[in-house]
Amino acid sequence: MDAIVKSFPPRPEADAEQATKHYLDKPVTDRPSREEAEAAVRTLLRWAGDDPEREGLKETPERVVKSYQELFSGYDRSPVEELGRTFEEVAGYDDMVLVKDISFHSHCEHHMVPIIGKAHVAYLPKGKVVGLSKIARAVDIYARRLQTQEAMTAQIATAIQDVLKPRGVAVMIEAEHMCMSMRGIQKQGSTTLTSTFTGVFKEKPEEQVRFVTMVRDSRNG
Ligand SMILES: Nc1nc2c(ncn2[C@@H]2O[C@H](COP(=O)(O)OP(=O)(O)OP(=O)(O)O)[C@@H](O)[C@H]2O)c(=O)[nH]1
Ligand SMILES: [Zn+2]
Structure with a gap:
């Protein structure tokens, strides 16, 4: 923990709790x-x-x-920094922004073998939006660390919620774990789905349905 704190100085305005969260964004x-x-x-x-x-x-x-160095470059990069570049000139647009089918390669923290999948990330803006590529960058940074699919899903949602402070965030990840296909139980082609919701997405099941429908529709289309 000490090493983490020293390596990533807090923003002056952050209180102690926020600061701890901020350090953990970039483990060292x-x-x-x-x-x-x-x-x-x-x-x-x-x-x-x-x-x-x-x-x-x-x-x-x-x-x-x-x-x-390349596969685990996520330890040297901060999703919070990437997501920090926001802008407000969007003609009052405040409906869902969905970036779907963000392909990623990660490694499971149990066996250090690949997890190959896609992330679907949506948020409901409040005043400001973020460059679309920054969402894919945040996915990539978390993917290039040792992961569980659950943790990665939660980390993406938390980072977007904390930095952008939108009305809600929805993240869905579908992935194949090579530790389940190449070794161990050896089940090829099985996919694991995880999803997490914050804000309006968490409160309103109809918003979750809309998110899932948009992910599915865009895939079929
Ligand atoms: N929940 C979760 N489990 C994962 C993930 N990646 C790998 N695993 C599982 O982590 C578990 C580790 O189980 P252990 O019994 O400690 O290790 P193991 O003997 O190698 O397990 P087997 O894979 O069943 O041979 C396995 O069940 C893996 O399928 C993930 O992202 N999320
Ligand atoms: Zn594994």
């Missing part, structure tokens, strides 16, 4: 050196039963560490 841990990370990959290669010194694997630890 004490990182090993690149050399230590490469040594860990060599250990795993040996654990898998191969020889890290053979020609084809010589540069693999370096490649794996580089690819981890």
